[in-house]
Amino acid sequence: LLVSKIERFQKDCGLSGDLASFVAKSGNVNLFEQIVSQYDMKPAFVADVLTSMLVEIRRKYKLDTSSLTEENFRDLFKYLSEDKIHKDIVLDVLIDMIRGKFDITKYEGLSTEEIHTIVKEVVESNKGAPFGALMGMCMKKLAGKASGQVISKAIKELI
Numbered sequence: 001l002l003v004s005k006i007e008r009f010q011k012d013c014g015l016s017g018d019l020a021s022f023v024a025k026s027g028n029v030n031l032f033e034q035i036v037s038q039y040d041m042k043p044a045f046v047a048d049v050l051t052s053m054l055v056e057i058r059r060k061y062k063l064d065t066s067s068l069t070e071e072n073f074r075d076l077f078k079y080l081s082e083d084k085i086h087k088d089i090v091l092d093v094l095i096d097m098i099r100g101k102f103d104i105t106k107y108e109g110l111s112t113e114e115i116h117t118i119v120k121e122v123v124e125s126n127k128g129a130p131f132g133a134l135m136g137m138c139m140k141k142l143a144g145k146a147s148g149q150v151i152s153k154a155i156k157e158l159i
Helices: 002-013 017-025 029-038 043-050 052-061 070-081 087-099 112-125 131-142 148-158
Strands: none
Touching: 002 017, 002 043, 017 029, 017 043, 029 043, 029 070, 043 052, 043 070, 043 087, 052 087, 070 087, 112 131, 112 148, 131 148
C-alpha cells in the first residue's frame, strides 16, 4: 500500500514525509528501491534525483523528462558510485541525456594531481584575488570534473 511505502521510506531511508510521499507516488518507486539497495548513496539524494530534479528540469529548462529511461538512471548512479562523475553535476548530466548529448568522457573526474595543477595555475595567475573569485575561476575551468569540496580544499592549501 502507498501509505505503508511512505512510512517505510521515512523509517528505513530517513526521508522527510514530503519526499517519501513524492517518491512513493512517482513512477520511479521500484527504481528508487533498487538504487538505494545497490549503491552506498544517501536515499534522500537518490529520491531527489528521481523526483525533484526532474520537476526542476521540466519547469526551469522546459525539457521533456519522459525520455529518460531506467537505463539512463542506472548509468547515472553507476557513474556516481564509480566516482566517474560528481553529484554536483547530476542536473547537467540529466539534461545532456535528455538532449541526447551525453558523453561520459565530458564529465569524467580528473586525478587529484591534475586538479591541484589546474588550481595552482589559477591561484598563481590571480595572486591576491579573494577566495570566492578563485573558487569561481577554478569551478569554471574544471567544469564539473571535480567537486566544489575538492576544489575548495585545494585552494585553501595554496593560499
